[in-house]
Amino acid sequence: MLSEAKFMTVAHWAKDLNxxxxxxxxxxxxxxxxxxxxxxxxxxxHVDAWFGVIDGLLKISVVAESGEMVSxxxxxxxxxxxxxxxxxxxxxxxxxxxxxxxxxxLLNGRTFRWLMxxxxxxxxxxxxxxxxxxxxxxxxxxxxxxxxxxxxxxxxIAWLFNPVLSPNDQLQLGISQEEIGxxxxxxxxxxxxxxxxxxxxxxxxxxxxxxxxxxxxxxxxYGTKL
DNA sequence: GCATTAACCACCG
DNA sequence: CGGTGGTTAATGC
Numbered sequence: 165m166l167s168e169a170k171f172m173t174v175a176h177w178a179k180d181l182n183x184x185x186x187x188x189x190x191x192x193x194x195x196x197x198x199x200x201x202x203x204x205x206x207x208x209x210h211v212d213a214w215f216g217v218i219d220g221l222l223k224i225s226v227v228a229e230s231g232e233m234v235s236x237x238x239x240x241x242x243x244x245x246x247x248x249x250x251x252x253x254x255x256x257x258x259x260x261x262x263x264x265x266x267x268x269x270l271l272n273g274r275t276f277r278w279l280m281x282x283x284x285x286x287x288x289x290x291x292x293x294x295x296x297x298x299x300x301x302x303x304x305x306x307x308x309x310x311x312x313x314x315x316x317x318x319x320x321i322a323w324l325f326n327p328v329l330s331p332n333d334q335l336q337l338g339i340s341q342e343e344i345g346x347x348x349x350x351x352x353x354x355x356x357x358x359x360x361x362x363x364x365x366x367x368x369x370x371x372x373x374x375x376x377x378x379x380x381x382x383x384x385x386y387g388t389k390l
Numbered sequence: 391g392c393a394t395t396a397a398c399c400a401c402c403g
Numbered sequence: 404c405g406g407t408g409g410t411t412a413a414t415g416c
Contacts, residue, residue: 313392313393340406340407340408341407341408342406342407342408350393350394351393351394351395352407352408353393353394353395353408353409353410354392354393354394356408356409370408372401372402372403372406372407372408373402373403373406373407373408
């Protein structure tokens with residue numbers, strides 16, 4: 165069972181549940197600590213649980229046929245991932261790796277499905293979450309490979325700060341340029357260059373080990389026609 | 391030309 | 404001090 169404090173910070177969706185269901189969710193939630201570089205799960209694993217980031221940073225990636233690692237997206241504090249495999253009760257279709265020491269909340273699949281069957285507010289949240297991910301996917305196949313590094317990085321950052329998928333009201337995040345590079349699928353040097361470009365354009369501000377978003381809307385559209 | 395890895399090193403917290 | 408990030412050199416696509 166998760167502490168009340170941790171539960172309320174990570175499970176923002178629980179605010180809309182009735183008290184009984186909220187307690188059910190909390191009782192069936194556990195915490196797992198992942199050291200930097202550790203995999204939460206691999207593609208094809210069947211892990212019947214849903215994952216929320218209490219603190220830290222996760223990268224969702226797949227291995228292409230060529231053997232190349234393709235980063236799909238990052239999950240930061242209060243972001244939840246893995247509902248698709250739990251709903252369909254099927255193996256995972258991606259790898260999840262911790263980019264730094266990360267603490268994870270796990271909700272077991274049985275409780276997840278019980279909430280789906282019994283809680284309209286939970287379903288409302290799920291529809292929103294899935295709709296947002298669908299938008300991500302469409303953007304990815306639409307122009308994913310055609311963008312230059314600056315635009316690809318801008319998109320990665322925008323996803324990380326997506327207000328639906330990662331509802332921190334903070335526009336600042338402690339993240340190194342190396343981590344941003346890993347998330348964006350590029351080297352630290354290239355990420356650094358792209359970040360300075362975006363800073364010059366006034367979309368974000370760089371600090372030591374930290375970025376501050378100044379214009380999330382323009383970041384998410386960067387590289388597409390205005 | 392542009393991106394990558396590896397290395398070096400100064401700076402920040 | 405450890406982590407971060409600016410820079411450079413060698414190499415690849």
